[in-house]
Amino acid sequence: MKKLFAIIFSVIGLVSMIPNIALAAGQKAPPLVVVAYTKGLSGLSLWWANLYNDNMLLFTILTGCITPVAGILIGFIADYLLSLTGIDLTKRELAEH
Amino acid sequence: MDWLYLHMPISGVDLFWPGLVILGLGVGILGGFYGMGGAWMITPGLNILGFPMAFAIGTDIAHMAGKSIVSTIRHAKFGNVDYPLGIAMMLGTMAGFEVGAQIVMFLERIGKVDLYLRIIYLILLAFIFATVLLDYAKLKKKEKLAKEKGEQLDKLAGGVTWYKTLHKIKIPPVMTFKEAQIRVSLWLPMIVGFVTGVIAGLLGIGGGLIRMPALIYFVGCPTHVAVGTDLFEVMISGLYGTFTYTWKGRTELLAVFVMLIGAGVGAQFGAVATKYFKGIIIRVLFGSAVCIAALSIAQKLIARIYDIKWLDDVSTVTILGGLSILMIIIVAKAVAGMRKEVQMKKMGQA
Numbered sequence: 521m522k523k524l525f526a527i528i529f530s531v532i533g534l535v536s537m538i539p540n541i542a543l544a545a546g547q548k549a550p551p552l553v554v555v556a557y558t559k560g561l562s563g564l565s566l567w568w569a570n571l572y573n574d575n576m577l578l579f580t581i582l583t584g585c586i587t588p589v590a591g592i593l594i595g596f597i598a599d600y601l602l603s604l605t606g607i608d609l610t611k612r613e614l615a616e617h
Numbered sequence: 618m619d620w621l622y623l624h625m626p627i628s629g630v631d632l633f634w635p636g637l638v639i640l641g642l643g644v645g646i647l648g649g650f651y652g653m654g655g656a657w658m659i660t661p662g663l664n665i666l667g668f669p670m671a672f673a674i675g676t677d678i679a680h681m682a683g684k685s686i687v688s689t690i691r692h693a694k695f696g697n698v699d700y701p702l703g704i705a706m707m708l709g710t711m712a713g714f715e716v717g718a719q720i721v722m723f724l725e726r727i728g729k730v731d732l733y734l735r736i737i738y739l740i741l742l743a744f745i746f747a748t749v750l751l752d753y754a755k756l757k758k759k760e761k762l763a764k765e766k767g768e769q770l771d772k773l774a775g776g777v778t779w780y781k782t783l784h785k786i787k788i789p790p791v792m793t794f795k796e797a798q799i800r801v802s803l804w805l806p807m808i809v810g811f812v813t814g815v816i817a818g819l820l821g822i823g824g825g826l827i828r829m830p831a832l833i834y835f836v837g838c839p840t841h842v843a844v845g846t847d848l849f850e851v852m853i854s855g856l857y858g859t860f861t862y863t864w865k866g867r868t869e870l871l872a873v874f875v876m877l878i879g880a881g882v883g884a885q886f887g888a889v890a891t892k893y894f895k896g897i898i899i900r901v902l903f904g905s906a907v908c909i910a911a912l913s914i915a916q917k918l919i920a921r922i923y924d925i926k927w928l929d930d931v932s933t934v935t936i937l938g939g940l941s942i943l944m945i946i947i948v949a950k951a952v953a954g955m956r957k958e959v960q961m962k963k964m965g966q967a
Contacts, residue, residue, distance in 0.1 A: 556629065583679065587679045587877075597881075602889060
């Protein structure tokens with residue numbers, strides 16, 4: 521796990537030198553200013569929409585950090601649920617071309 | 618039925634959240650199984666759900682980053698991720714992608730670039746599909762010959778073995794990639810990465826669709842390792858993409874969460890499912906997905922050229938329907954494999 525995170529962070533640094541690698545869905549985003557409409561929102565939703573309108577840097581950092589953390593958490597939960605089935609989650613026997 | 622709709626605070630739309638969970642689950646299973654991000658599978662689904670397209674790309678990439686982490690960790694536990702190989706490929710991919718993007722900008726000046734690129738994409742998908750079919754036919758022939766001789770075919774034997782020729786080129790530095798069980802010149806994965814990067818940049822796709830077969834047929838990776846290593850690359854580009862697209866204001870985090878609930882579970886299941894499939898079957902199922910994508914693109918292309926609206930809708934049905942069938946096949950076989958494993962375990966204990 522430590523090895524994986526070390527690799528992730530070092531490669532992110534490397535990749536960040538080449539902006540266009542963030543390609544997955546294809547087309548480049550044309551310049552567009554979107555403002556979140558806050559009327560009718562309350563609580564966390566209102567705070568989140570205000571953050572989007574007022575502080576894009578913090579919004580970006582939070583989104584960029586929350587997403588992988590959420591992924592890992594959901595992964596662990598799914599891992600736990602699958603382990604309840606009794607199958608071996610540590611190795612696979614098939615190793616072929 | 619208001620509870621079935623969730624208000625998105627940034628885009629301001631109300632979305633049918635069970636649809637997002639199901640879409641995430643489906644794409645998670647296929648992505649974890651095939652080793653892809655699968656943006657090409659998600660976009661038609663998001664379109665149907667009425668997701669605002671201004672936020673589609675960013676949301677798609679962010680959820681892809683989250684689910685790729687899940688499946689990369691799972692594949693790594695099975696020994697399916699070759700990190701040095703993934704990094705070598707990525708170096709080539711980054712450079713290649715830039716070249717591909719520059720070619721697109723050049724072609725744009727000529728005009729009609731979109732049409733030409735769709736045709737190239739179609740040819741490429743047809744090539745991948747044909748390669749998988751050839752691979753299957755050759756492997757079956759080898760198995761038959763071995764059976765006739767009363768021998769058993771080597772587990773690492775493949776049908777299409779172009780990589781064997783490429784492995785003979787030993788330009789230093791020559792490296793051993795432990796998980797992939799290959800010893801090749803470092804230039805091989807870098808060049809293969811570069812070429813797939815150029816194609817991905819040219820076509821404006823993530824590249825998992827071409828990197829996975831390239832890892833198998835040109836680098837010589839076992840199928841399971843190709844899937845895991847490709848997901849590692851998808852994860853890195855996805856994480857970077859999350860930052861850049863969010864910075865452009867294109868990510869709806871709430872939708873990412875909802876999709877991730879399905880995609881996280883699906884990615885985990887898809888990765889575990891590879892345990893119950895032979896390499897060649899994974900490749901055949903991959904070829905089927907490629908065939909469905911090609912069919913859908915061809916329909917879209919004809920619809921655009923001849924301005925046939927209904928054919929455009931048919932292409933959406935083709936891709937979503939076809940992929941759903943594949944997903945059902947994967948889930949059914951994996952569940953059967955899991956049951957068998959648990960039964961064997963119980964019998965061993967008794």
